Amino acid sequence: QETEYYKEKAKHRYKIEAKNSELKNVHGYDRAISYGINNMQMQGAMAIFTVNLKRILKLM
Numbered sequence: 656q657e658t659e660y661y662k663e664k665a666k667h668r669y670k671i672e673a674k675n676s677e678l679k680n681v682h683g684y685d686r687a688i689s690y691g692i693n694n695m696q697m698q699g700a701m702a703i704f705t706v707n708l709k710r711i712l713k714l715m
Contacts, residue, residue, distance in 0.1 A: 678703065678706055680707060683702065684699060684702045
């Protein structure tokens, strides 16, 4: 945590944490809706797609 590399990466961490927080709290990425890894992968893909689509629409 004392290295320059860590300090440089820590400066940009808030950007990623905000996106992860939106996925978890708004789009239900924190808990699986269905059983099985395939269903969780589908849920994750749909949540990420939704967040990306919202960002694209906001930029337009």
